[in-house]
Amino acid sequence: MTQETVVIYSKHWLAVFIMIGLISAGLIVSFLLLYSQLTQLNDKVESLDFAVKRLSEDVSRIKNAQLSQSIVYFNLSFTELYEKTIRGVVMVTGLAKSFLSEDVGLGSGFVVKHGASHYILTNYHVVRNVINLTVTFYNGESYPAQVVGTDPYSDLAVLNSTAPLELYHPLNMTFSSSLKVGDLVIAIGNPFGLTGTMTTGVVSQLGRTITSEFTGGYAIANVIQTSAPINPGNSGGPLLNAKGEVVGMNTAIIRDSQGVGFAIPSNTILRVLPFLVETGGYDMHPWLGLRGINVNYYIARAAGLNVTYGWLIQEVIPEGPSDKAGLKGGTKTITILGTEIKVGGDLIISIDEHPIKNSDDIARVLEEYTYPGKTVNLTIIREGRKLVVPVTLGKRPPP
Numbered sequence: 001m002t003q004e005t006v007v008i009y010s011k012h013w014l015a016v017f018i019m020i021g022l023i024s025a026g027l028i029v030s031f032l033l034l035y036s037q038l039t040q041l042n043d044k045v046e047s048l049d050f051a052v053k054r055l056s057e058d059v060s061r062i063k064n065a066q067l068s069q070s071i072v073y074f075n076l077s078f079t080e081l082y083e084k085t086i087r088g089v090v091m092v093t094g095l096a097k098s099f100l101s102e103d104v105g106l107g108s109g110f111v112v113k114h115g116a117s118h119y120i121l122t123n124y125h126v127v128r129n130v131i132n133l134t135v136t137f138y139n140g141e142s143y144p145a146q147v148v149g150t151d152p153y154s155d156l157a158v159l160n161s162t163a164p165l166e167l168y169h170p171l172n173m174t175f176s177s178s179l180k181v182g183d184l185v186i187a188i189g190n191p192f193g194l195t196g197t198m199t200t201g202v203v204s205q206l207g208r209t210i211t212s213e214f215t216g217g218y219a220i221a222n223v224i225q226t227s228a229p230i231n232p233g234n235s236g237g238p239l240l241n242a243k244g245e246v247v248g249m250n251t252a253i254i255r256d257s258q259g260v261g262f263a264i265p266s267n268t269i270l271r272v273l274p275f276l277v278e279t280g281g282y283d284m285h286p287w288l289g290l291r292g293i294n295v296n297y298y299i300a301r302a303a304g305l306n307v308t309y310g311w312l313i314q315e316v317i318p319e320g321p322s323d324k325a326g327l328k329g330g331t332k333t334i335t336i337l338g339t340e341i342k343v344g345g346d347l348i349i350s351i352d353e354h355p356i357k358n359s360d361d362i363a364r365v366l367e368e369y370t371y372p373g374k375t376v377n378l379t380i381i382r383e384g385r386k387l388v389v390p391v392t393l394g395k396r397p398p399p
Contacts, residue, residue, distance in 0.1 A: 077242065078186070078198070078200065081186060081240065081242075081243075081244045082188070082198050084244045085171055085188060085238070085240060085244050086138055086188065086196055086198075087137075087138045087169040088110050088111045088138075088169040088170060088171040088238075089108065089109070089110050089111075089138065089171075089188050089189065089196065089237060089238060090108070090109045090110065090111065090120055090135045090136060090137055090138075091106070091107075091108060091109075091135065091136040091190045091193075091195055092106070092107045092108060092109045092120070092122050092126055092127070092133065092134075092135055092145070092159070092236060093105060093106055093107075093133070093134050093135075093136070094127065094130035094131060094132050094133040094134065095130060095131050095132045096129060096130050097129060097130075097131060105126065105127075105130045106190065106193055106232070106233050107122055107123060107126030107127075107190070107233060107234075107235045107236040107237075108122065108126075108188075108189035108190045108233065108234055108235060108236040108237030108250070109121055109122035109126075109135065109159065109236045109237065110122075110171050110236075110237060110238040110246065110249075111168050111169055111170045111171060112170050112171065112173065112273065113168075113170040114273060114274065114277050115277075117160075117277075118160075118165070118168035118170060119148060119158050119159065119160055119277060120135055120145065120158070120159040120160065120161065121156065121157070121158060121159075121236070121249065121269065121273070122156075122157050122159060122235075122236030122249075123155050123156065123157065123235045123236040123249065123251050123264075124150050124151065124152050124154075124155045124156055124157045124214070125155055125212065125214065125235065125251075126157065126235050126236045127147055127150070127157045127159070128152075128214060132144075133145040133146065133147070133159065134161075135159065135161050135163065136195070137163060137167045138169075138196065139167070141163070141167065143161045143162045143163040144161060144162055145159045145160065145161040146159065146160055146161070147159055148160055148276065148277060148280065149275070149276030149277060149279065149280040149281055149282075150276065150280075150281065151272050151275075151276060151281060151282040152214045152215055152399050153215055153218060153220065153282070153285050153396065153399070154220060154264060154268050154269075154272050154282065155212065155215075155220055155251055155264055156249070156264065156268070156269065156272055156273075156276065156282075157236075157276075158273065158276040158277055171238055171240075171244075171245075171246050172244070172245050172246065173245060173246040173247075173266050173269065173270060174241065174243075174245040174246070174247060174266060175266060175267055175270070176224060176247045176248055176265035176266040176267045176268075177265075177267055178247075179203050179206060179224065179241070179247055179265075180203065180206075181202075181203050181204065181205055181206060182202055182203060183202060183203045183241065183242075184200065184201075184202060184241070184242045185200070185201055185202060185203055185224075185226050185228050185239050185240065185241060185247065185248075186198060186199070186200050186228065186239070186240045186241075186242075187199045187200075187201070187226070187228040187229070187230055187234060187237060187238075187239055187240075187250050187261075187263075188237055188238055188240065189230075189233060189234035189235075189236070189237025189238075189250060190233045190234070190237070191229075191230070191231035191232065191233040191234045192231060192232060192233050193233055194233070197234075199228045199229040199230070200228055201226050201227035201228030201229065201261075202226070202227050202228075203224060203225070203226055204225040204226055204227050204260070205225040206222075206224060206225070207222055207223075207360050207361070207364045208222075208223040208224070208225045208262060208360060209221055209222075209223060209359060209360045209363045209364075210223050210251075210252055210262055212252075214399060215399055216397075216399040218285075218396060218399075219359065219360075219363040220251075220264065220363075221268075221363035221364050221366065221367040221368075222265050222267070222268065222363065222364045222367055222368060223251075223262045223263065223264060223265065224239065224247070224248045224262065224263040224264075224265050225260065225261070225262055226239065226248075226261050226262070226263060227260070227261070228250075228261060229261070230250050230252075230253050230261035230262075230263075231253065234250045234261075235250060235251055235252070236249060236250070236251070237249070237250045238250070239263040246266055246269075247263075247265070247266050248263030248264055248265050248266055248269075249263055249264040249266075249269060250262075250263050251263055251264050267368070268367070283395055283396075284371055284372060284395070285366075285367070285372075285395065285396040286366045286367070286370045286371055286372050286374070286393040286394070286395070286396070287320070287321060287372070287393060287394045287395055287396040287397070288320070288321055288322050288362075288366070288391065288393065289316065289317040289320020289321045289322045289323060289394060290313055290315070290316060290317065290320070290322050290327065290329075291313075291314045291315040291317070291329075292311045292312055292313045292314050292315075292345075292348070292359070292362075293311070293312050293314055293341055293359075294311060294312075294357075294358040294359055295307070295308060295309055295310045295311070295312050295347065295358075296308065298336055298337060299312065299336055299341065299343075302334055302336050302343065303334075303343035303344075304343075305347060305381065306381070306384055307347070307349065307381065309349070309357045309358070310347045310348055310349040310356055310357065310358075310381070311347070311348045311356055311358065311359060311361075311362050312330070312341075312343070312345060312346075312347050312348075313327060313328065313329050313330065313345035313346045313347070313348065314329055314330050314341065314342045314345060315329045315330070315342070316328065316329040316345075320394065321391050321392055321393055321394045322391055324392075325378075325389055325390065325391040325392070326389065327346050327378070327380070327389060327391070328344075328345050328346050328382065329342065329345040329346075330342020330343055330344050330345040331343070331344035331345065332344050346380040346381070346382050346389075347380060347381040347382075348362070348378055348379070348380055349379050349380065349381060349386075350378070350379040351365045351366070351369075351370075351376050351377070351378055351379075352365075352369070352376050352377055354369065366393070370393055371393070372393055372394055372395040373392065373393065374392070374393050375390050375391065375392045375393075376390070376391055376393060377389070377390050377391075378390075378391055
C-alpha cells in the first residue's frame with residue numbers, strides 16, 4: 001500500500017467520524033429540546049390540574065353558598081311574603097237565603113286596582129244568592145259591600161265597598177301562563193272563618209276543568225290544580241307565586257281528597273275583570289254548540305275508532321255553530337262499563353294547531369285562543385277518515 005493510498009483512507013475515516021459526530025450532536029440537541037418540551041408540558045399539566053382543583057373547590061363553595069342563601073331565602077320569604085300581601089286579603093260574608101232559613105255565607109277576597117279605582121275580587125259562588133254583603137279588612141274593620149259585576153262561567157265576582165281608601169292595598173297580578181307544574185304557590189284566606197290563614201304547596205297540574213251547578217253544565221276552563229290546602233272559606237282568596245304575585249283565585253276542592261284544590265287562573269281574571277267593572281258581566285265565552293265525552297281505549301274499541309284519544313261528539317245543538325258547520329253527533333247508543341254513550345258521531349282531535357286529547361283541552365283552547373265570531377278549523381275523524389271542518393264560533397248562552 002502506498003503512502004498516497006494511506007492518506008486517502010485516513011481522509012475517508014475522518015469524514016465518517018465527522019459525520020457520526022454531527023449526527024450524534026444533532027440527536028443530543030433534539031433530545032434536549034424534546035426533554036425541555038416534555039418538562040414544560042408536564043408543568044402545564046400540573047398547573048392545569050391545580051387550576052381544575054381550585055375551580056372544583058370554588059364551584060363547591062358557590063353551591064354551598066347558594067344553598068345556604070336559598071335556605072335563608074325560603075326561611076324568610078314566607079314571612080315576608082305574608083306581611084307583604086295580607087293587607088290586600090279580605091273576608092267576605094253575607095246572608096245566604098234559602099226557602100226555610102238564612103245562613104251566614106263565608107268566603108275570601110282580595111283587593112285589585114282597575115284604572116284609578118279599587119275593587120274586591122271574589123268567587124261568584126261566594127256572593128250568589130247572598131244579601132247584606134260585608135267585607136272585613138286585615139285590621140278587623142268591616143264595611144257594607146255591593147256586587148259590581150259577575151261571571152258565573154268563570155266563577156268570578158267584583159265588589160266595591162264604602163271602606164276608606166287607606167284600607168285598600170291592591171295585590172299585583174301576573175300571568176298564570178308562566179306557571180309550571182312543581183312551582184311553589186301560597187294560598188291566603190279565611191278557611192272555616194280562621195282569618196288570615198296561609199298555606200303552601202305546589203302547582204300539581206295545569207289546564208284542568210271543573211263544573212258547578214251554576215254553570216249549566218259548562219266547564220270552567222284552564223283551572224290550576226294545587227296541593228296547597230284549601231278549605232271552605234278559602235274560596236275567593238288569592239293564590240300567589242313565590243314573589244307574592246297573584247296567579248289565581250282559590251275556588252274549589254275535591255271533597256275528602258287530602259290535598260287536591262283548584263284555582264281560577266289569573267289569565268282568566270285579567271281577561272274578564274275589565275268587562276265586569278265596566279259592563280257588569282262577561283258574554284265573550286266562545287261556544288261550539290256540542291256535547292261530547294272523552295275517548296279512552298274501551299270507548300274507542302267499542303265505537304270502532306282508529307285512535308284512542310279525542311272528544312267524541314254525542315249531540316249537536318240544533319242551529320248552533322257546529323250544526324251550521326255540518327258536524328255530526330252520535331247515532332247509536334251502547335253501554336260501556338255501565339255507562340250509556342252514543343257512537344257514530346264525529347271525533348274531534350284538534351282545533352287549529354292545538355291537539356285535543358280530552359274535554360280539558362277543548363275548554364282550554366276555546367277560552368285561551370278563541371272568541372265568539374272567530375272561525376276555527378276542527379280536525380275530526382268521521383267513518384275512519386280525517387277531515388278538516390271550519391266552524392265559526394258563537395257566544396255561549398246564559399246559564
